[in-house]
Amino acid sequence: MQDLMGTIMDKSTPDPVEEAETAFQAVDLGSTVQVGEPPRYGVVKWLGMFPGGSELMAGIELDEYWPKDCGDGSFEGHSYFSCGHGHGYFHPLKNVQPDQRFLTIDPVPAITRGNSIPAENPLQAPLEELEEQHTIPPTQVYVGEKRGIQGHYNSCYLDSTLFGLFALSDVFDSMFLAPDKDAPASRQEFKDLLAKKIINPLRKNGVVRFESVMELRRMIEDLGKMEGVQEKEKDPEELLNLLFKNILHIPPFIQIRRSFGVEDEFFIQLFISFDQTLRLPTIKELTRKMFDEGKLSLTKAPSQLLVQVPRYGRGFKTCQRIVPDLKFDISEFTEAYISADVPGCMICGERSSWKCSQCKHDFMTSESDVYFCEVCSRKAHTRKERRDHTVNRAVTVPMAELDLLSVICIETSHYVCFTRDLDTNTWLFFDSMANRLYDKYNIPRVTDCTAALNEWVYSGDLTQLLSAQPRELPELVRRFTQDVYMCVYVQSKPKSTDNSSYNEEFVDVAWEF
Structure with a gap:
């Protein structure tokens, strides 16, 4: 028993081949696993035996809420690990299996076979090098089984990021198209590989095999050191920082002014204090909270924005659900906007974003305009008698509106991606490891999830989403709102109409003033 426990609790990192040979047997703390049939998935948080017990047990934090058989990590009055109620599950270790969805190791990993191509790879897409740059295809090109980017050997972080940036938008194509006369040969080689073996084939065929991505990973490791x-497994923020800064030498997207000076950044990483009143915040509301708390501002409005959402470990999230804004006016976070002297919000006293002259009678003020923050303006204009009000920006700074392109999500250790066609407003869900074949090869899948997201998240009425229990949500809606890791925003297409005011019907949660 002592030898067995020693094997289970050993934290040493095996070499890839040894790990591949034992992957189906070894379960350790932090392993992503599955139990039962149909399988339930989770992360091992505790290993050991109960007092008086005779077999090894695993304490698992399940991904999904399962109140019938789960608690909070306690058993018979003793706490073995901590997690949300309805997620803590104890199961005999001998019946716990590694999560077959993410087990991306075959008995002889492809990375140890040089450039050999396994003939039995179920994806028969050609391994080609396309010189011609391909335009963004219709979403139908991507939808289906064996579509997208094939995952392999913990690659989901890279697969999801590449699909989210390039599948339905050419905004980030400058990463490999921008001229760079003084670039070393290795940098141009990397750009050529990214464009000719991954992006162009993806847009032409709707699918890329894992061999091309493994070649890119080898080069990232070499060039990025x-x-x-x-x-x-890495994470998208770590990957993109490495690509942008160390390999491609791209100028930072944003400059954030802090109390000690200006910092160049590629991301806005949301660090905010815990607030239990944040039941269903948007990305913009969380960004505003961080900027207000930290007295931050942007030196100018960027043309693209990557927002990393607060998440501390697998178990704790600052917000249980988040709604990514379809439109994000980043001008409100610039120095020019923040430094403007405007009255506080009539309702909550926070900094105002909007003003309405038609509300002055309802709020019994002699001022010509009633000022609101964004949240309170939305709530105030939910009432039918105010829905036809014209609400103007509180500060006369030109709008810099960004569109939501992609949302990268993480559940336990697995990354997936939601991405949007900005012309048709079609949403696609991509999972590079949706299925497995021969216990060797991952089968990617792309699903059209437009109807579900429009019904639950972007219908204009969030009452249904607010009141629903996790088990009541459609699977993709749950992942989209509860597992947000990073949001990608890009510059909106220019419009000829004046965008300094709006006259929308605010049909939101039934808040009234």
Whole structure:
């Protein structure tokens, strides 16, 4: 028993081949696993035996809420680990299996076979190098089984990021198209690989095989001088920082002014204090909270924006659900906007974003305009008698509106991507490891999830989403709102109409003033 426990609790990192040979047997703390049939998935948080017990047990934090058989990590009055109620599950270790969805290791990993191509790879898409740049295809090109980017050996972080940036938008094509006369040959080689073996084939065929991505991972590891890129799990923020800064030498997207000076950044990483009143915040509301708390501002409005959402470990999230804004006016976070002297919100006293002259009678003020923050303006104009009000910006700074392109999500250790066709407003869900074949090869899948997201998230009425229990949500809606990791915003297409005011019907949660 002592030898067995020693094997289970050993934290040493095996080499890739040894790990591949034992992957189906080894379960350790932090492993993503599955139990039962149909399988339920989760993360191992505790290993051991109960007092008086005779077999090894695993304490698992399940992904999904399961109140019938789950608690909070306690058993018979003793706490073995901590998690949300309805997620803590104890199961005999001998019946716990590694999560077959994410087990991307075959008995002889492809990375140890040089450039050999396994003939039995179920994706028969050609391994081609396309010189011709392909335009963004219709969404139908991507939809279906064996579509998207094939995952392999913990690659979901890279697969999801590439699909989210390039599948339905050419905004980030400058990463490999922009001229760089003084670039070393290795940098141009990397750009050529990214464009000709991944982006162009993806847009032409709707699918890319794992061999091309493994070639890219090898080059990222070599050029970025980061160990483990070929076999270990990373995260998209870590990957993109490496690509933008160390490999491609792209200028930072944003400049954030802090109390000690200006910092160049590629991301806005949301660090905010815990607030239990944040039941269903938007990305913009969370960004505003951080900027207000930290007294931050942007030196100018960027043309693209990557927002990393607060998340601390697998178990704790600052917000249980988040709604990514379809439109994000970033001008409200610039120095020019923040430094303007405007009255506080009539309702909550926070900084105002909008003003309405037609509300002055309802709020019994002699002022010519009633000022609101964005949240209170939305709530105030929910009432039918105010829905036809014309609401103007509180500060006369030109809008810099960004469109939501993609949302990268993480559940336990697995990354997936939702991305949007900005012309048709079609949403696609991409999972590079949706299925497996021969216990060797991952089968990617792309699903059209437009109807579900429009009904639950973007219908204009969030009452249904607010009141629903996790088990009541459609699977993709739950993942979209509860597992948000990063949101990608890009510059909106120019419009000829004046965008300094709006006259929308605010049909939101039934808040009234």
